[in-house]
Amino acid sequence: MKNRIIITNIQRMCFHDGPGIRTTVFLKGCTLRCPWCSNPENLSPLPEDYEKDGIHGVYGREYTADELVKMVLKDRDFWGTEGGVTFSGGEALMQTEALEDVFRELKNRGVHLAVETALFVPEGLLEKAMSYIDDFIVDVKILESSLCREVLGGNLELYLRNVSRLYESGRLKLFRVPCCREYTFSERNRELLMSFFQKYTGIPVQIFAIHSLGEKKYQSLGRAMWKVEELGWEALETYCRELQQAGILAEVIRI
Numbered sequence: 387m388k389n390r391i392i393i394t395n396i397q398r399m400c401f402h403d404g405p406g407i408r409t410t411v412f413l414k415g416c417t418l419r420c421p422w423c424s425n426p427e428n429l430s431p432l433p434e435d436y437e438k439d440g441i442h443g444v445y446g447r448e449y450t451a452d453e454l455v456k457m458v459l460k461d462r463d464f465w466g467t468e469g470g471v472t473f474s475g476g477e478a479l480m481q482t483e484a485l486e487d488v489f490r491e492l493k494n495r496g497v498h499l500a501v502e503t504a505l506f507v508p509e510g511l512l513e514k515a516m517s518y519i520d521d522f523i524v525d526v527k528i529l530e531s532s533l534c535r536e537v538l539g540g541n542l543e544l545y546l547r548n549v550s551r552l553y554e555s556g557r558l559k560l561f562r563v564p565c566c567r568e569y570t571f572s573e574r575n576r577e578l579l580m581s582f583f584q585k586y587t588g589i590p591v592q593i594f595a596i597h598s599l600g601e602k603k604y605q606s607l608g609r610a611m612w613k614v615e616e617l618g619w620e621a622l623e624t625y626c627r628e629l630q631q632a633g634i635l636a637e638v639i640r641i
């Protein structure tokens with residue numbers, strides 16, 4: 387529905403969601419169901435009731451395009467010459483239709499726009515977003531088609547077409563890999579990741595360990611969180627060196 391934008395959070399002074407200092411808008415709704423997801427409040431596209439420490443609330447607030455534009459522009463003085471607004475989620479591109487007026491208005495005002503996306507979205511939504519968004523930060527997860535469908539609920543072929551389209555456009559600026567011992571960090575997936583990154587040489591890669599910091603949010607929604615076995619820094623560093631030795635611009639980050 388046009389102009390009905392559902393947001394769970396607007397985070398200011400972000401340094402890792404694109405160039406410069408940024409305001410990051412967290413949108414509700416996701417096309418995937420990653421077992422390790424640490425943002426359960428962003429999975430459903432609709433507002434959801436929660437209870438935390440005896441206090442009741444709602445995850446998700448509805449904004450009009452005008453309200454959202456006004457809200458983020460309050461931060462303009464902090465962005466400097468490089469910063470701007472990043473849309474994240476959930477799957478930020480799921481609300482592309484509703485956000486189009488926001489994208490257009492911010493672009494008209496010269497604001498740099500970025501999106502963090504898992505990219506499992508219909509091609510039409512990506513094309514529309516590409517008319518406005520400067521930089522795309524793209525997750526890379528399970529690269530085996532059947533496992534991707536079974537574990538994440540995603541269509542890998544669609545994802546790969548979207549990655550290729552973005553790469554050709556020059557707007558694919560960064561890959562991010564959430565490292566999960568059972569799936570994305572399995573030996574087989576690491577082999578697939580290596581070939582994948584070699585195909586897209588020149589695009590930097592950030593790797594990070596999944597964590598259980600979302601546990602309280604699961605509790606507040608009355609759900610149990612998947613048991614996360616966090617990978618140690620050393621394992622990530624070793625993997626990062628393997629990628630670097632293969633000519634990939636990799637680094638380990640904490641998220």
Ligand code: SF4
Binds near residue numbers: 419475
């Ligand atoms: S893509 Fe992100 S928000 Fe969606 S389920 Fe996976 S981890 Fe959660």
